[in-house]
Amino acid sequence: MIDALTHLDFPSFDRDRAGIVARARASGVTGWVIAGTDPAAWARTLAVARETGGFPALGVHPWWAPRVDLDTAIADLEARRPQAIGEIGLDRLKPGWERQQKAFRAQLAVARGLNCPVILHVVRAWADVRAILRRDGLPAAGGMVHGWTGPPAAVPEAEALGLMVSFGRGLLRPGRSLESSPRVSLDRLLVETDGEPAGLVAVVRALAVRRGVEVGEIERVTAANALRLFACRG
């Protein structure tokens, strides 16, 4: 299994990172994406990815966007030529809407230039993200919406734009994630914990039950999709 979104670089994991990696491997999780959030921590994101065997992404998360010097961050991002860009996106529940949009569009442009996949954080902002992607365009390498909480009817729109759709612990309770999960095509389905990778077992199980398929099929398909998305480099 591959965990399509974690933040194992966060200092809160410093105390037990080796234990987290050991538990992940013991649970059958063989890979994890570590998504950046804050330019000040990008070096740490890369170091933890190297140390744990994770796949790094660098980005200015919409929660950080209002506090970051965007020009400096974009220059830094271009210089680092990351393998993936994220988390980037829009969050209606957080402040700094104008700056969130600026940061999102500028980073999308870098991703198109590098042709690397993007990891999108979208909260109550699907229509806004959709409009920007339609106007500006996604990199040919594609991307994923992490922790999908959009309406089920928006799943085909995301797929038509070229996105994969990732589900996390939202599947463990009733709600939009659970309702949306059967609508995603098998070749666009991803799973994530946004936390400890060993927790992926419960997410995969919930997804298999909801879709009425074997756990092994979800494991295989989501791992293959993650490898395809993140190996892609033009």
Ligand SMILES: [Zn+2]
């Ligand atoms: Zn996020």
